[in-house]
Amino acid sequence: xxxxxxxxxxxxxxxxxxxxxxxxxxxxxxxxxxxxxxxxxxxxxxxxxxxxxxxxxxxxxxxxxxxxxxxxxxxxxxxxxxxxxxxxxxxxxxxxxxxxxxxxxxxxxxxxxxxxxxxxxxxxxxxxxxxxxxxxxxxxxxxxxxxxxxxxxxxxxxxxxxxxxxxxxxxxxxxxxxxxxxxxxxxxxxxxxxxxxxxxxxxxxxxxxxxxxxxxxxxxxxxxxxxxxxxxxxxxxxxxxxxxxxxxxxxxxxxxxxxxxxxxxxxxxxxxxxxxxxxxxxxxxxxxxxxxxxxxxxxxxxxxxxxxxxxxxxxxxxxxxxxxxxxxxxxxxxxxxxxxxxxxxxxxxxxxxxxxxxxxxxxxxxxxxxxxxxxxxxxxxxxxxxxxxxxxxxxxxxxxxxxxxxxxxxxxxxxxxxxxxxxxxxxxxxxxxxxxxxxxxxxxxxxxxxxxxxxxxxxxxxxxxxxxxxxxxxxxxxx
Amino acid sequence: xxxxxxxxxxxxxxxxxxxxxxxxxxxxxxxxxxxxxxxxxxxxxxxxxxxxxxxxxxxxxxxxxxxxxxxxxxxxxxxxxxxxxxxxxxxxxxxxxxxxxxxxxxxxxxxxxxxxxxxxxxxxxxxxxxxxxxxxxxxxxxxxxxxxxxxxxxxxxxxxxxxxxxxxxxxxxxxxxxxxxxxxxxxxxxxxxxxxxxxxxxxxxxxxxxxxxxxxxxxxxxxxxxxxxxxxxxxxxxxxxxxxxxxxxxxxxxxxxxxxxxxxxxxxxxxxxxxxxxxxxxxxxxxxxxxxxxxxxxxxxxxxxxxxxxxxxxxxxxxxxxxxxxxxxxxxxxxxxxxxxxxxxxxxxxxxxxxxxxxxxxxxxxxxxxxxxxxxxxxxxxxxxxxxxxxxxxxxxxxxxxxxxxxxxxxxxxxxxxxxxxxxxxxxxxxxxxxxxxxxxxxxxxxxxxxxxxxxxxxxxxxxxxxxxxxxxxxxxxx
Numbered sequence: 006x007x008x009x010x011x012x013x014x015x016x017x018x019x020x021x022x023x024x025x026x027x028x029x030x031x032x033x034x035x036x037x038x039x040x041x042x043x044x045x046x047x048x049x050x051x052x053x054x055x056x057x058x059x060x061x062x063x064x065x066x067x068x069x070x071x072x073x074x075x076x077x078x079x080x081x082x083x084x085x086x087x088x089x090x091x092x093x094x095x096x097x098x099x100x101x102x103x104x105x106x107x108x109x110x111x112x113x114x115x116x117x118x119x120x121x122x123x124x125x126x127x128x129x130x131x132x133x134x135x136x137x138x139x140x141x142x143x144x145x146x147x148x149x150x151x152x153x154x155x156x157x158x159x160x161x162x163x164x165x166x167x168x169x170x171x172x173x174x175x176x177x178x179x180x181x182x183x184x185x186x187x188x189x190x191x192x193x194x195x196x197x198x199x200x201x202x203x204x205x206x207x208x209x210x211x212x213x214x215x216x217x218x219x220x221x222x223x224x225x226x227x228x229x230x231x232x233x234x235x236x237x238x239x240x241x242x243x244x245x246x247x248x249x250x251x252x253x254x255x256x257x258x259x260x261x262x263x264x265x266x267x268x269x270x271x272x273x274x275x276x277x278x279x280x281x282x283x284x285x286x287x288x289x290x291x292x293x294x295x296x297x298x299x300x301x302x303x304x305x306x307x308x309x310x311x312x313x314x315x316x317x318x319x320x321x322x323x324x325x326x327x328x329x330x331x332x333x334x335x336x337x338x339x340x341x342x343x344x345x346x347x348x349x350x351x352x353x354x355x356x357x358x359x360x361x362x363x364x365x366x367x368x369x370x371x372x373x374x375x376x377x378x379x380x381x382x383x384x385x386x387x388x389x390x391x392x393x394x395x396x397x398x399x400x401x402x403x404x405x406x407x408x409x410x411x412x413x414x415x416x417x418x419x420x421x422x423x424x425x426x427x428x429x430x431x432x433x434x435x436x437x438x439x440x441x442x443x444x445x446x447x448x449x450x451x452x453x454x455x456x457x458x459x460x461x462x463x464x465x466x467x468x469x470x471x472x473x474x475x476x477x478x479x480x481x482x483x484x
Numbered sequence: 485x486x487x488x489x490x491x492x493x494x495x496x497x498x499x500x501x502x503x504x505x506x507x508x509x510x511x512x513x514x515x516x517x518x519x520x521x522x523x524x525x526x527x528x529x530x531x532x533x534x535x536x537x538x539x540x541x542x543x544x545x546x547x548x549x550x551x552x553x554x555x556x557x558x559x560x561x562x563x564x565x566x567x568x569x570x571x572x573x574x575x576x577x578x579x580x581x582x583x584x585x586x587x588x589x590x591x592x593x594x595x596x597x598x599x600x601x602x603x604x605x606x607x608x609x610x611x612x613x614x615x616x617x618x619x620x621x622x623x624x625x626x627x628x629x630x631x632x633x634x635x636x637x638x639x640x641x642x643x644x645x646x647x648x649x650x651x652x653x654x655x656x657x658x659x660x661x662x663x664x665x666x667x668x669x670x671x672x673x674x675x676x677x678x679x680x681x682x683x684x685x686x687x688x689x690x691x692x693x694x695x696x697x698x699x700x701x702x703x704x705x706x707x708x709x710x711x712x713x714x715x716x717x718x719x720x721x722x723x724x725x726x727x728x729x730x731x732x733x734x735x736x737x738x739x740x741x742x743x744x745x746x747x748x749x750x751x752x753x754x755x756x757x758x759x760x761x762x763x764x765x766x767x768x769x770x771x772x773x774x775x776x777x778x779x780x781x782x783x784x785x786x787x788x789x790x791x792x793x794x795x796x797x798x799x800x801x802x803x804x805x806x807x808x809x810x811x812x813x814x815x816x817x818x819x820x821x822x823x824x825x826x827x828x829x830x831x832x833x834x835x836x837x838x839x840x841x842x843x844x845x846x847x848x849x850x851x852x853x854x855x856x857x858x859x860x861x862x863x864x865x866x867x868x869x870x871x872x873x874x875x876x877x878x879x880x881x882x883x884x885x886x887x888x889x890x891x892x893x894x895x896x897x898x899x900x901x902x903x904x905x906x907x908x909x910x911x912x913x914x915x916x917x918x919x920x921x922x923x924x925x926x927x928x929x930x931x932x933x934x935x936x937x938x939x940x941x942x943x944x945x946x947x948x949x950x951x952x953x954x955x956x957x958x959x960x961x962x963x
Contacts, residue, residue, distance in 0.1 A: 028735075094771040094799055096822050099737075103683035104583075104708060105832040113831065120638065129636075137634040146625045146843075155616040155811035157608075159599070192671070192837035199836055204582035224835060229583060258578075292573040320573055332634035334842035343575050352592065353584045356703060357678055358671035358837070363813035364625075365841045 010051065018053065019060035026065060027095070030081055040078040041071065106224040111433075111448050118437055125471035127458040128442045130219075130268060130329070130417065136388055136461065137332040138372065138381045145371045151364065158363045160355035161347065162190025162339070166370040170339055173373055177301060179314035180323065180341065189340050189347050189354065190361050193333070194296055194326040197340040198261075200350045200357075201294055201322060202229050211255040214450075215243055217420070219268040219296075220261045221450030235450065236260075238267060240411050242274030245281035252289055260286070260293045265300040265309045266416025269449045269457035273414070279312055286320045293321045298329040299416035301382055304390045309415075319343050327369060329417060329461075330385060331378075337361075337369040389417065395465040396458060396472065403476035417461035420446075423454045427482050432456075435478035441471040489530065497532065498539035505544060506574065509560055519557040520550065585703040590912075590927050597916055604950035606937040607921040609698075609747060609808070609896065615867055615940065616811040617851065617860045624850045630843065637842045639834035640826065641669025641818070645849040649818055652852055656780060658793035659802065659820065668819050668826050668833065669840050672812070673775055673805040676819040679829045679836075680738075680773055680801060681708050690734040693929075694722055696899070698747040698775075699740045700929030714929065715739075717746060719890050721753030724760035731768055739765070739772045744779040744788045745895025748928045748936035752893070758791055765799045772800045777808040778895035780861055783869045788894075798822050806848060808896060808940075809864060810857075815840075816848040868896065874944040875937060875951065882955035896940035899925075902933045906961050911935075914957035920950040 008025050010018045029035045042050070044058045062079060065071045073079045107113070115128050153163070161167070167185035174180040191197040198220075206212065208230030214220040216235035226233050234251050236243040242264060251257055262282075264274035274282070286293050293312060300309040313323035319342070326338030340350065354360065372378055396419055397412055410421045429445050436442060446455025460468055487504050489497045508514045521529070523537045541558060544550045552558050586592070594607050632642070640646070646664035653659040670676040677699075685691065687709030693699040695714035705712050713730050715722040721743060730736055741761075743753035753761070765772050772791060779788040792802035798821070805817030819829065833839065851857055875898055876891055889900045908924050915921060925934025939947055 094765075094769045096771070096798075096825055099684040099771065100824055100828045102686040102689070103828075103832075104686065105679075105682045105835065107828070107831050108835060116639075116834075131635055134633060134635060139634060142634065143630055146630055151622055151625055153813075154613060155618060155621065155813040156610055156613060157812045160595075192841075195835070196837040200584075203584045205578040207581040207583065210581070286573075290573045292575075292578065319575075328838075333636045333838075334632075334634040336837065336839070336841040345579055346575055349579045349582075349586070352586050353582075355595075356584065356587060356674070358675040358815065359807075359812075360815070362671075362815040362841050362844045364847060365843050368843060 008051065010053065017060075019057045019064065022047075022051070022053065022057065022061035023064040024098070026061065027070060030070065035081065037081050040080050043078060104228055106228045108224060109222065109448060111445065112222060115442060115444065118442055122437075123440070124437065125441045125467050125474065126462045127460070127468070127471050127475075128444050129462050130459050131333050132329065132385075132417070132461045133463060135464075136385055138377065141372055141375070141377045141381065142332060142335075142368060145368050149371065151367055153363050153367050155363065158360055158366065160360040161351045162188065162361055163363060163366040163370065166190060166337075166366045166373075167339075169370050169374045174323075174325075174341065178297075178311050178325075179308070180311060181314070183341055186344055187341050187347055189350050190366065191326075191338040191340060191354065192336045192358070192361065193328050193338040194298060194324045195338070196354070197324040197326075197338050197350075198223070198294070198296065199225055200353055201259075201324075201340070202226065202231065204349050204353045205292075205346070206231055206258060210258045212259045212261060213248060213251050213257045214261045215263065215267065217269055217446060217449035217451040217455070218261070218263060219449065220263075222448050238270050238272060240270075240272050242267070242272060242278055243282075245278055245285055248282060248285055252285070252291060257291055260291055261296065262293060262312065263296040263298075264312055265297055266302065266413055266418075268298075268416070269418050269444065269446070270411065270420040271413025271416055271418050272411055272420075273309070274312075276310060279310065279315055283312065283315055283320065287318055291320075295321050295323050297323065297325045300325075301330055302386055302389055302417075303415040304386060304393065305414055306386075313341065322346065327373070330382065331369075331372065335365050335369050337365060389415075389461060392460040392463075392465060392468060393419070395468045396460040399469045399472035403472050404479065407476075407479065417459050419458050419460060421456050421458065423456070423479065425483065426454060427479065429453050432478060432482040435481045436475055439474040439478050441474040441478070443475065487530065489532065496539075498536045498543065501526075501530070501532065501536065501540035502543040503577070505540065506549060509549065514560065516560050519559050522557060583707055585707045587703060588701065588927060590924065591701060594921060594923065597921055601916075602919070603916065604920045604946050604953065605941045606939070606947070606950050606954075607923050608941050609938050610812050611808065611864075611896070611940045612942060614943075615864055617856065620851055620854070620856045620860065621811060621814075621847060624847050628850065630846055632842050632846050634842065637839055637845065639839040640830040641667065641840055642842060642845040642849065645669060645816075645845045645852075646818075648849050648853045653802075653804075653820065657776075657790050657804075658787070659790060660793070662820055665823055666820055666826055668829050669845065670805075670817040670819060670833065671815045671837070671840065672807050672817040673777060673803045674817070675833070676803040676805075676817050676829075677702070677740075677773070677775065678704055679819070679832055680803075681705065681710065683828050683832045684771075684825070685710055685737060689737040691738045691740060692727060692730050692736045693740045694742065694746065696748055696925060696928035696930040696934070697740070697742060698928065699742075701927050717749050717751060719751050721746070721751055721757055722761070724757055724764055727761060727764055731764075731770065736770055739770055740775065741772060741791065742775040742777075743791055744776055745781065745892055745897075747777075747895070748897050748923065748925070749890065749899040750892025750895055750897050751890055751899075752788070753791075755789065758789065758794055762791065762794055762799065766797055770799075774800050774802050776802065776804045779804075780809055781865055781868055781896075782894040783865060783872065784893055785865075792820065801825065806852070809861060810848075810851065814844050814848050816844060868894075868940060871939040871942075871944060871947060872898070874947045875939040878948045878951035882951050883958065886955075886958065896938050898937050898939060900935050900937065902935070902958065904962065905933060906958065908932050911957055911961040914960045915954055918953040918957050920953040920957070922954065 010021050047058045048055045167188045171183045202225050211232045213234050215238050236247050295312045313321045322342040324340045408421045444457040489500050526537045527534045646667045650662045681704050690711045692713050694717050715726050774791045792800045801821040803819045887900045923936040
């Protein structure tokens with residue numbers, strides 16, 4: 006039995022031993038009609054602690070593979086291997102495998118709490134139902150008949166919708182030169198980000214992300230073996246000098262930025278920094294991935310110059326979606342880039358999900374191409390601004406001397422620093438207990454003591470009540 | 485300049501050299517204001533053929549990085565590095581990276597030809613538009629108002645739809661014990677397959693797939709570093725003994741089967757083999773992934789016992805979809821399995837695309853839950869059978885003494901062996917020239933001399949004409 010534990014592996018030794026024994030049962034190394042070696046014997050043979058062997062046998066017993074009885078030693082379970090010979094696959098071991106890593110436990114917890122409880126939800130990064138253009142979207146379904154194909158559409162996305170998006174980004178986002186061939190329709194911005202990482206980067210590559218950022222919370226980089234380096238965000242976004250020094254140290258292969266009303270800080274990269282970053286991108290040939298869900302929501306009414314609109318050289322891959330401005334349930338996002346890149350990503354999307362539903366592309370197209378779209382955006386901005394005003398007012402009222410925050414001028418998030426040190430998990434527990442939930446800052450990569458509130462998901466009354474309860478939780482967590 | 489070519493790498497030496505020079509330009513190893521080393525000098529310094537250096541400089545020149553002029557040697561391009569200092573990222577190098585490998589060139593070619601030309605399409609594995617229940621689906625959109633949420637739905641899929649699918653698979657596919665918690669809604673069966681591979685297997689794992697099979701054509705296994713071993717398919721499906729010997733040799737971790745009206749052979753795994761394979765799965769603890777797009781389309785009217793319906797131990801992950809029986813443009817598929825597995829896959833789907841569009845889930849639910857669904861399936865079977873009859877008749881008529889095939893008793897594919905040896909690429913070219921397209925067998929893993937025809941995509945007249953043209957192409961390719 007030529008086996009040795011791998012003492013450098015991440016997997017605990019007892020687990021390695023349990024797997025070795027399980028494999029040995031399967032391949033007949035350990036015959037089904039004979040007792041398994043005693044704990045003492047195994048410990049001696051493989052130079053292990055007795056307690057390690059006990060743990061391995063515990064594991065096999067709880068999986069129903071073996072039985073332990075005083076006097077008769079350890080035997081292979083007859084229910085499984087005896088007359089019936091039935092056994093189920095060890096699903097738990099399969100679940101632990103796989104290249105896509107699970108979400109962070111705290112992200113899973115927040116999602117679970119939101120789904121199962123009636124909480125004031127300042128955690129989910131989305132609009133409330135009443136901010137969606139429900140009547141317009143329903144009207145499209147009801148009044149106009151769907152005449153498109155019910156078969157597989159073009160894997161790059163429906164060409165009518167791509168033309169409408171091209172018109173939209175040229176007109177509303179000043180991204181000149183876009184046409185249908187330079188756009189891929191994705192299932193929200195999320196899928197676009199995944200395609201970029203999985204198609205254009207390889208294990209070991211270094212990338213720069215903002216800190217804090219939504220990117221930080223994504224397991225995709227680690228799943229793909231990408232090294233991430235952080236660019237601190239201040240009230241004018243990241244500092245271009247930081248990018249240069251990161252590049253020189255780590256050969257950064259790509260930069261991921263959310264330059265307008267950033268998630269989670271609500272800040273925007275200043276115009277001069279935008280230009281400086283594009284210059285650096287050109288100088289070193291580093292592509293930029295611009296994630297832009299919010300630039301249409303400026304509260305001051307000024308038009309935002311997206312990085313892509315300032316980029317004549319094609320350095321920027323531009324990602325946006327209808328999720329944060331129309332309806333997340335449509336699952337319509339897109340990425341704009343050089344044709345060769347779009348073709349590569351399209352081929353991968355075809356493999357992954359065989360392209361996008363023709364129905365929702367049709368509804369998205371009809372709405373985006375209508376006069377209802379700009380009217381809707383104007384209404385949305387008014388409502389978001391009211392909620393922004395409410396949350397800043399409530400924060401000052403209930404926590405005036407205990408928090409610091411930037412006032413966001415667009416988007417849906419506000420980022421708060423708690424002045425006193427508070428146990429992050431305790432604060433979250435106390436908040437959930439009081440019926441309010443938010444996102445703890447560390448899931449976005451910050452140090453402890455920060456929280457992200459999303460003010461788009463609840464109305465003003467609930468925002469006020471939510472911050473009141475949060476203030477109580479802060480109190481309780483300090484006790 | 486401490487560089488050496490890696491002569492064991494897959495990448496051509498000239499490409500390695502070009503990348504080294506490009507990096508050296510970026511980091512200043514090669515100053516922008518000085519000529520680059522001569523070809524002769526580089527060849528000598530790195531012990532390379534002169535022609536390798538020439539190819540490297542050709543590559544850099546075609547990317548616009550360098551200029552070569554008689555007399556003044558090779559210089560770094562001033563347009564890029566001189567006064568403007570502007571440079572675009574080397575997108576071509578990014579496109580070559582990435583863990584998701586591109587589709588096979590021949591698959592890309594077929595897709596391109598189908599999209600660009602008006603061909604008789606016996607290649608695409610889908611129904612023709614007139615086989616979709618267009619009126620019913622449109623009626624749902626027009627007559628009933630969408631009252632669901634426009635926000636993010638449950639990442640596992642809308643719970644109403646999951647309940648309807650549970651009812652459907654219990655009733656129509658005899659899969660007892662299914663409920664909403666054991667189902668994940670996916671973007672077609674394709675996404676379900678990808679999630680299984682990416683979440684439950686790890687690089688180096690061995691899996692068994694049918695040969696020929698649709699699985700063979702998927703780059704996902706290679707992209708994920710999975711080793712695939714083949715189980716030959718005869719007219720009763722795979723042979724259980726083959727599975728045992730593969731398992732003993734290679735420690736197979738998972739089996740991928742399409743047991744009913746298989747793509748591409750049209751054959752079905754016999755009942756006795758189904759049971760034998762389930763026994764083997766239990767004996768060795770190997771999970772089975774059952775891909776079942778077609779089992780509802782039996783032409784003989786007998787109900788098919790899915791593997792999942794014969795599996796009391798939870799060994800089978802069951803994948804199906806509405807793509808091949810209702811409308812592929814809905815992008816509604818699902819996977820059924822143990823709750824722990826479904827939860828793991830759901831977490832990954834949430835990361836990848838944030839769940840499925842609420843609109844199409846609503847339409848799918850209303851149709852699947854209506855009396856129109858069974859009536860539609862009955863009509864579909866009648867039409868598919870007519871087309872199956874047509875293609876077998878046409879094959880006998882035009883190619884009677886030149887081909888062998890099994891007559892499929894369900895599904896949408898027929899698999900033909902050409903008796904004489906014919907150059908596969910030439911036959912495809914001659915066919916496309918004559919306006920007919922199909923899938924060459926080797927893309928599905930078979931040896932040369934096989935072709936797959938899909939008879940669901942064209943009406944009987946076109947099928948007849950298509951096979952006539954194919955017979956001409958066979959003639960021409962032999963000359």
